[in-house]
Amino acid sequence: MWYVFALPSILFRSDTSSVLLDRDGHLLAAGIATDGQWRFPGGDTIPLRFEQSLLEFEDRHFHSHWGVHLPSILRAAYQNWEKGRIVSGGSTISMQVIRLSRNNPPRSIWEKGIEMLLATRLEWGYSKREILELYCENAPFGGNVVGLEAASWRFFGRAPSELSWAESATLAVLPNAPALIFPGRNQESLLAKRNRLLDRLHQKGIITTTDWELAKLEPVPGQPHPLPQHALHLLFSGSSEKKEKRLKSTLAKEIQVLTEQIIQRHAARLEANQVYNAAAIVVHVPSGEVQAYVGNIRRSNKQHGEDVDLVKARRSTGSILKPFLHAAMLDKGELLPNMLLADIPTRLGNFNPDNFSLGFDGAISASKALSRSLNVPAVRALNDFGVEKFRYILGKLGLTNIDKPAKHYGLSLVLGGAESNLWDLSRAYASLSRSLLLPQGPHVSDTLPWLYQRVLDEPSALPEEASAEAPIAPGPLYLTWEALLNLERPNEESGWDNFTSSRKIAWKTGTSFGFRDAWAIGSTPDYVVAVWVGNASGEGRPGLTGVASASPIMFDIFDALPGTSWFPVPYDDLEKTPVCQYSGQTPSSFCPEIDTAYIPWNRPVLTKPCSYHQQILRDVLSGKRVSRDCLADNKIRPDTFFVLPPLQAWYFKKRNAWYENLPDWLPECRARPSGFPIQLITELPSKGIFLPMDLDGKPSSLVLEAAHNKAESTLYWYLGEFFLGSTSAIHNISCKPPEGNHRLIVMDEEGNLLEKELRIRRR
Numbered sequence: 001m002w003y004v005f006a007l008p009s010i011l012f013r014s015d016t017s018s019v020l021l022d023r024d025g026h027l028l029a030a031g032i033a034t035d036g037q038w039r040f041p042g043g044d045t046i047p048l049r050f051e052q053s054l055l056e057f058e059d060r061h062f063h064s065h066w067g068v069h070l071p072s073i074l075r076a077a078y079q080n081w082e083k084g085r086i087v088s089g090g091s092t093i094s095m096q097v098i099r100l101s102r103n104n105p106p107r108s109i110w111e112k113g114i115e116m117l118l119a120t121r122l123e124w125g126y127s128k129r130e131i132l133e134l135y136c137e138n139a140p141f142g143g144n145v146v147g148l149e150a151a152s153w154r155f156f157g158r159a160p161s162e163l164s165w166a167e168s169a170t171l172a173v174l175p176n177a178p179a180l181i182f183p184g185r186n187q188e189s190l191l192a193k194r195n196r197l198l199d200r201l202h203q204k205g206i207i208t209t210t211d212w213e214l215a216k217l218e219p220v221p222g223q224p225h226p227l228p229q230h231a232l233h234l235l236f237s238g239s240s241e242k243k244e245k246r247l248k249s250t251l252a253k254e255i256q257v258l259t260e261q262i263i264q265r266h267a268a269r270l271e272a273n274q275v276y277n278a279a280a281i282v283v284h285v286p287s288g289e290v291q292a293y294v295g296n297i298r299r300s301n302k303q304h305g306e307d308v309d310l311v312k313a314r315r316s317t318g319s320i321l322k323p324f325l326h327a328a329m330l331d332k333g334e335l336l337p338n339m340l341l342a343d344i345p346t347r348l349g350n351f352n353p354d355n356f357s358l359g360f361d362g363a364i365s366a367s368k369a370l371s372r373s374l375n376v377p378a379v380r381a382l383n384d385f386g387v388e389k390f391r392y393i394l395g396k397l398g399l400t401n402i403d404k405p406a407k408h409y410g411l412s413l414v415l416g417g418a419e420s421n422l423w424d425l426s427r428a429y430a431s432l433s434r435s436l437l438l439p440q441g442p443h444v445s446d447t448l449p450w451l452y453q454r455v456l457d458e459p460s461a462l463p464e465e466a467s468a469e470a471p472i473a474p475g476p477l478y479l480t481w482e483a484l485l486n487l488e489r490p491n492e493e494s495g496w497d498n499f500t501s502s503r504k505i506a507w508k509t510g511t512s513f514g515f516r517d518a519w520a521i522g523s524t525p526d527y528v529v530a531v532w533v534g535n536a537s538g539e540g541r542p543g544l545t546g547v548a549s550a551s552p553i554m555f556d557i558f559d560a561l562p563g564t565s566w567f568p569v570p571y572d573d574l575e576k577t578p579v580c581q582y583s584g585q586t587p588s589s590f591c592p593e594i595d596t597a598y599i600p601w602n603r604p605v606l607t608k609p610c611s612y613h614q615q616i617l618r619d620v621l622s623g624k625r626v627s628r629d630c631l632a633d634n635k636i637r638p639d640t641f642f643v644l645p646p647l648q649a650w651y652f653k654k655r656n657a658w659y660e661n662l663p664d665w666l667p668e669c670r671a672r673p674s675g676f677p678i679q680l681i682t683e684l685p686s687k688g689i690f691l692p693m694d695l696d697g698k699p700s701s702l703v704l705e706a707a708h709n710k711a712e713s714t715l716y717w718y719l720g721e722f723f724l725g726s727t728s729a730i731h732n733i734s735c736k737p738p739e740g741n742h743r744l745i746v747m748d749e750e751g752n753l754l755e756k757e758l759r760i761r762r763r
Contacts, residue, residue, distance in 0.1 A: 006121050011101040012138050016041040017150065018239040019246045020231055022253040023289070027153060028230040031239070032144075038154060038227070039146040041245040042137045047161045050148065051132065052206050053172035057197050059093040063128060067094040067119030093135050094119040096175075100138045141174045142181030143224070155181065157225035165211050166218035169197045181221065190220045230256050233295025233309035238456050250289035250454050255282055258560045259292035266553050267297045270533060275544055276304035277536045279311050280557065281422050283430040283453065283528040286437060290426075290455035291527075292557075296536070305536030314401045314419040315517045315532060318510025318546065319373045321394065323480050324428070325414055326370045328393050329385050330476035333603040337479050338365040338584030340612070341377040344647050345716055345723045351411050352725065353379040356511070360723075362652030363644055365584050367483035373509065375415055382414045390414070396471035397428040416512045425521060426530035427453040432477050433506075433523045435470040436567045475573030475600040481506035481523065504566045505558060509546025516540040520550035526564040529557045574598040580610040582642050590615050590640050614643050619666050630669040646751025647716060678715070678746055678754040681705040688759030691736075699736050699762065706731040706746055706754070718745040719758070 016039045018031040033039050055062050061069045069092050091099070098118045105111055122131060141151035148171065152160040156167050163171070173193045174181055180190040195216050202212035231251055238247045263278050270278065276299075282292035295309035329335035343361040346353060353375045360376065369377040382390060390413060391406040402409075402418045409417045430453070484506035507522035518533040533549040535541070543549070577599045580591040586605060587594050590613040599605070617636050619626050626636060641662055644652055653659040682704045694700050706715060708731065715731050717724040719742050724735050739762045746754040 006118055007125065011097070011134060014039060014138075014146075016245045018235055020235040020238070020251075021246070021248050022251045022256065023249065023291075024253070025159070025248070026253045027159065027228050028249070028251060028253060028256065029232050029235045030150075030153070030227045031232075031235060037144045037146050038150040040137075040149040042133060043149050043160070045161070046132060046136055046148070047163065047168065049163060049165055049168040050136075050160055050171060053165075053169045053197060053201065054093075054132075054135075056200055056204070056206070057169075057172045058096070058176065062093055062132075065092060065094075067121075067123040068092060068116045091115065092119060094122050094131055097131055097134050097138070098122060100135075100140075139175040140178045141171065142178035145181075145224075153227055154224045155221040164215065164218065165198065165201070165207055166194065166215035169201070169215070170194045170220055173197055187220055187222075194220060229298075230260060231293050231295075232298075233307075233311065234293045234455065237295075237309055237312070247456055249293075249456055250284075250287075250291065251293060252291040255561065256292045256294075259294050259557055260298070262553060262556045262560065263294055263297060266556075267299075269552075270297075270549065273541050273543055273549075274539075275533060275535060275541050275549065277306070277308070277310055278531065278533045278550075278553065279309075279313075279422055280529065280531045280553065281311055281426045282557065282561070283426050283530075285430050285433045285523070285526055285528055288427075288430060288434065288453050290453060293455060308536045310532055310536060311422045313536070314421055315534065316416040316512035317418055317420050317425075318416040318512045318517060318519055319375070319378075319414075320420075320425060320508055320510035320519045320521060320546075321414055321418070322370060322373060322378050323484060323508055324393065324397060324472075325378065325382055325385065325390055326366065326483070327432070327472045327476045327480040328390065329381060330479055330600055331472050331603070332385075333600070333606045334385060335366055335381070336579065336584055336586075336599055336605070336607055337367050337483070337597055338579065339607060340364065340583050340585070341366055341369050342380060342645075342648055343369065343374055343376050344651060345726055346376050346380060347726050348379065348383055348411060351379070353411070353415065360651045361655055362648040362650065367479075367486075370480070370483045371486045373487075378414050379411050382411055387411060387413055393471055394418075397431070399424045399428060416510065416517075422530045422532050423453070425519075426528050429521050429523050429530065430528040431470065432472065433481070433525065433528060433567070435472075436474050436477055436481070436570065437525055473573055473600065474570035475598075478567060478570050478574070479598065479600075481567060484508055503558065503564060505555075507551070507554065509551055511545040514540040515542060515544040518544050518546045518549040520546050520554040522554050522558060524558070524564040525567050527558070527561055529554050529561075531557070573601050575601040577605075580613065583610040583612045585610040585612075588613060592640050612642055612644060613640055615640055616662065618663060622666060623663055624666040624669075625663045626666045626669040630666070645749070647747065647749060649751065650747065676754070677709045677713075677750075677752055678748060679707045680744075680746065680754060680756060681707055684744075684756055684758055686759075688761045690761045693762070699738075701734045701736050702760070703732060703734050704744070708748060713748050716747045718747070719743075720745075 015034045017033045019040050020028045022028050030040065095115045098115045136148040138147060140146055145151050145154050148160050151171055151174065152158065152163060156163060170190070180186045180193070198212055198215050201207045202209065207215070234249065235247065239245060259280055259282060263280055266278065270276070276297065278297050280292065280294045281290060284291050293311060295311050296306050299306050326335070330337065340363045343364050345360065355375050364374065364377060387410060388406040391402065391409065394402050399420050401420045401424065485504055487507055503524060505522040505524055507520065510519035511517070516534055516538055519531070521528065521530045531550040531554045533553070534544060575598070576596045578587055578594050579585060579597045580587045581593040581595040585607055586609045588609045591610050592613065615638055617626050617628060618624065618639050619631065620635050620637050628636065641660065643662060649659065649661070689702065691700050691702055704717065708715060711729060714726055714728045716726050717733050719735065719737055725733055727733055737758065737760050739760050742758045742760065744756045744758040
């Protein structure tokens, strides 16, 4: 009965190293075991060269005995008696496995007897293959190296399956005398021992004469090789989460190494601005496989949070969510690709968004507003679309960190008021891109499978809120990705035009408030590359923007990837529709020039027909504006004008020289207004206004007050070109103008302008 239960259920309980493999089984990284040993978890196969070398050296009768080879025991006993010391043990591989499992107790006749008995029990419960695997996994190979796989990587820098005959023979003799491997010691003894084994293999016809001669010319290993250290953040997070020591990943080693090299190459550039961290992820779009995962910049000093995995870290999204809003509004018919959006000073409740450039275009097409990443049109669009609807779509996209109610984020949701991470964002972009590659048509467009992002050789769990189907159809996505081909930046974000590429890439950047986070995400039909740059501590830095800091890394990674084409046009989900050439809206009867554009198919167009083109009547002789009741019909000619609301027009005509204001009225056709609607209440004396310094040493504020003859009007205040803000009902505004002369401008919604000279004195 004792014999039956003599062996424990698990022979070896020693902790093993954590090992990360790429999709082809190549070693990416390994972490040392808790006991300080390089001991890899069990591999799948034992290479034939090593197996034949090992059996020839250690146990030529391995496949024929039952754990003990009695002739070998007797021969070893005689040799030891003859020499007067232990020169041979006669142990089989099965006996050595037992000895290793018992932590190498002191040698004695009693211990040898126990090993022999337990070896027979081992043979009864395990197959020969399993016994050989136990030996290969637990045999000592010198120093702190245990097991064949760890030894192969430490001493030869490659997997056991890639070893030559000479290298296999070297490892076969090491467990018998592991001290021989120490660099600079016993090299000649190790060489002689290896060559004797090669001679025996040649004599038995296991290796050819040519292989034998070449093998004996190879040197024995010297200094151990450092183990690969790629995707370390994935190794440690994966082994911790999955409780596994051998992780097979979807990473492609060549892409992983190139991505790491590119980020390391940019590290010095970023560090010059005291930016110390960056992360990147590369997703293969058709399969959803993550092929590169760089959690952070690698530095030896570990002073700046280099161990933090920033692929999974929650960070402010900046503008990186804007394409999702654009595509969603196209999908719902609430936006047309080139429809004009207002880009003017805006206050929605307590929210007063500004563009990055602090300037305004007045009116701009939706696609250009997206490609230039303008904040004001995006916020106004979100206000029209609804924060609740947008929050719902983001949940369907799998952005798990955006987990609070819509009212928590408000309109800032599209400008970085929420947090996400590279993992979720890259999955969302890759999933949308993938839906453009799948078969289209009415019979499949509603059942497109959503993407499970894979990195540890199994589908990652789809977030609970995420949809199993694409929440945005291919047509709107294609139009959005086309807009992102033309990504631009205003002059304040200089340098974007240096990052051109020979391939088509739909790309978007984002910069969080306070310059804390810089994002760049791009997509082709084959790859999505997502990059984050910043400080793990959350410290912001001037100039830390998506275009200046993250985009160069993203484009360098794309340049290192294989070339690709562009997405096929989803004609089944698009239709050509007449649109007004100027406004981008469905044309009215007054639109002078009609163009055609692709819009999503089979969706109700919820936008209004063009309201910008108006028909007016003009005096034939003077060209001035008239009405039918003041001139005869033969003196009147109709004309069509493109007319923007006054505030939009004021900004628009600064950037568009072709824009014409409506002609003045013919004097006899319209009476002049009896009074100007805006009146400045604050007195502006010609000698100037004296503003003293406050007790804290800072300039005091000036409060300006005005009145309008319509109580519900909104006034817009400017100090030169600088927008001070807008007021409604009660028209008081506070400012701190610098010393000197200024032009104060107050405008109402109808375009009436009040201009005054303002002189400020500090002494």
